[in-house]
Amino acid sequence: VADEAAAREPRIRDGVLAALPLAPSPILFGLAFGVLAEASGFGAVPSVVMSATTFAGAAQFAAVSVLGAGGTVAAAILAAAFLNARYAAISATVASIFPGGRTRRLVESQAIVDESWALSGRTGRFERRVLIGAAIVFYVLWVASTAIGTVAGGVLANPDELGLDAAFAALFLALVAPYLRTAGSRQAALLAAAVTLVLTPLVPIGLPLVAASAACLVGLRR
Amino acid sequence: MSDAWVVVLVVGGVTVLLKAAGPMLLGRRRLHGRARVVVDLLAPAMLAALVAAQTFASGRELVLDARVPGVAAAAFAIWRGAPVIVAMVIAALVTALVRAV
Numbered sequence: 605v606a607d608e609a610a611a612r613e614p615r616i617r618d619g620v621l622a623a624l625p626l627a628p629s630p631i632l633f634g635l636a637f638g639v640l641a642e643a644s645g646f647g648a649v650p651s652v653v654m655s656a657t658t659f660a661g662a663a664q665f666a667a668v669s670v671l672g673a674g675g676t677v678a679a680a681i682l683a684a685a686f687l688n689a690r691y692a693a694i695s696a697t698v699a700s701i702f703p704g705g706r707t708r709r710l711v712e713s714q715a716i717v718d719e720s721w722a723l724s725g726r727t728g729r730f731e732r733r734v735l736i737g738a739a740i741v742f743y744v745l746w747v748a749s750t751a752i753g754t755v756a757g758g759v760l761a762n763p764d765e766l767g768l769d770a771a772f773a774a775l776f777l778a779l780v781a782p783y784l785r786t787a788g789s790r791q792a793a794l795l796a797a798a799v800t801l802v803l804t805p806l807v808p809i810g811l812p813l814v815a816a817s818a819a820c821l822v823g824l825r826r
Numbered sequence: 827m828s829d830a831w832v833v834v835l836v837v838g839g840v841t842v843l844l845k846a847a848g849p850m851l852l853g854r855r856r857l858h859g860r861a862r863v864v865v866d867l868l869a870p871a872m873l874a875a876l877v878a879a880q881t882f883a884s885g886r887e888l889v890l891d892a893r894v895p896g897v898a899a900a901a902f903a904i905w906r907g908a909p910v911i912v913a914m915v916i917a918a919l920v921t922a923l924v925r926a927v
Contacts, residue, residue, distance in 0.1 A: 632911045650830040657838030662869075666876055667833050674885060677829045684837040686872045688844050693865045695848030702849040709849040716845045767921030770896035773880035774917035776873050777901055778910040783870035792867040793874035800878040804888055812883075816875035820867035824860055 619737020622723045629719070630745040633661050636771070638753015639760070640665070643768050644672030648754035655750040659717060659743060662779055663687040669772050670810045679810025686817045694721055701732040715739035788823060795819040896921030 634655065641651035646668045654664055663684035670680040695716050702709040715736045724735035760766060783789035796819035803812035881897045882888050900917035908916070 636911065636914060646830045647828070650828070650834045654834045654838065657834065658841045660841055662873070663837060663841065666872070667837055669876060669880055671829060671833060673879065673883065677832050680829075680833045681836045681840070683872060683876070684833070685840045685844075686868050688837075688841045689865055689868045691841065691844040692847040693862060695845050696852050697848070699848040699852045706850055710842075710846045713846040713849040714842060765922060765925055767892070767896055767918035767923075767925065769880065770893040770900070770917040770921035771914040773877055773893060773897045774900035774904075774913045775910060776876040776880060777897065778904050778913050780870055780873035780877060781904050783873070788863070789867060789870040793870040796871035796875040797878040800875040801882060801888060804879065804883045805886055809883075809886060813872065813875045813879060816878075817868060817872055819871040819875075820864050823863035823867045 614731045614734050616733045616737040616740070619720070619723065619731075619734035619739070620741050621737075622726070622734060623720070623738035623741035626719060626723075627741065627745055630742045631749045634746045634749025635753040635756070636775070637661065637664055637668075638750040638755075639757035640753075640768055640772060641668045641750075642754040642757030643760050643766075644668055646671065648751075648758065651754050652747065652751045655747045658684070658688075659714070659746060660688050660691070661746075662776075665772065665775055669776075670813065673809055675810025675813075676808065679808075679814055682814045682817070683810070686814075691716060694718070697721075698724070698730045698732075698735065701730050701735070703732075712736065717742055791822050792819045795822060892921045892924035893917075895924055 637655065638648075638651055641654075641664075642648055651668075654667075658664055666687050667680045667684040670683050671677070695713055698716065698721065702712050712732070717739060719742055720735050720738040723738045724730050724732070726734075780793055783793060796816035799816040799819060800812040803815055807815075877897075881893050882890070884891070896917040896919075899920040900913040903913045903916050904910075
């Protein structure tokens with residue numbers, strides 16, 4: 605019986621293999637992030653370092669988008685932090701799979717990204733090694749393709765003529781689309797968009813986004 | 827230090843802490859009730875705000891420019907089930923086309 609249990613225990617390698625079919629996603633988004641970040645003046649090295657340290661797509665795009673639009677550093681940081689707040693909830697769902705002391709848990713928990721988390725729970729219970737194996741694949745592809753993207757972004761002559769600003773909007777729209785199926789998320793999203801539009805002419809750039817995040821408080825009703 | 831570097835360092839640090847929050851602070855307990863609902867709504871709120879700002883804001887002005895048809899085309903593609911990256915390319919192409927004419 606012990607042998608059977610050992611045979612069924614997944615390995616890091618299983619996580620790597622599970623992640624490979626999803627490889628196009630981090631590659632294409634990494635390239636897109638590199639291109640857009642470089643084209644909007646964020647700089648190649650900060651872009652690559654951000655992919656290596658933040659390792660969370662939507663937040664990175666948000667920070668670059670806010671700074672690129674002329675928003676303040678604080679607004680860019682808050683927009684990214686609010687988007688990553690979901691990781692507090694996501695990491696809570698897998699809190700019990702990380703063994704060892706605080707340092708080890710701090711390090712291993714960095715393997716939590718949306719995709720690795722989803723793959724690690726595919727069998728109905730979360731597998732730490734699948735999570736880590738998948739994260740290694742996504743991390744390497746994400747950082748490398750960001751670097752390649754910044755090179756491509758650097759040779760674009762006039763990025764705004766190419767409609768890259770609209771590509772940012774399309775990305776955020778695609779990311780919000782799955783949330784719109786549930787009533788609560790839909791209300792929060794519509795309210796946040798409305799707050800942003802109303803406040804844009806009234807307060808400094810970037811601040812409307814921060815104020816709009818308060819739309820999540822519609823969750824307190826009921 | 828440039829603005830970009832400050833953003834990179836702070837967002838990186840905050841993200842590390844958020845990812846570690848569950849395993850380090852919560853142990854085997856779960857986040858639930860209203861706190862959970864509010865945290866879950868942060869992402870759609872923030873993303874929708876970003877769509878609005880990135881489509882209609884130009885500095886502190888609201889404008890209807892070439893981005894609108896681009897984003898509308900992308901919205902249609904997303905609704906039809908197109909992959910995200912395809913929607914991004916469509917938005918960029920349509921916007922660039924409108925700007926060119």
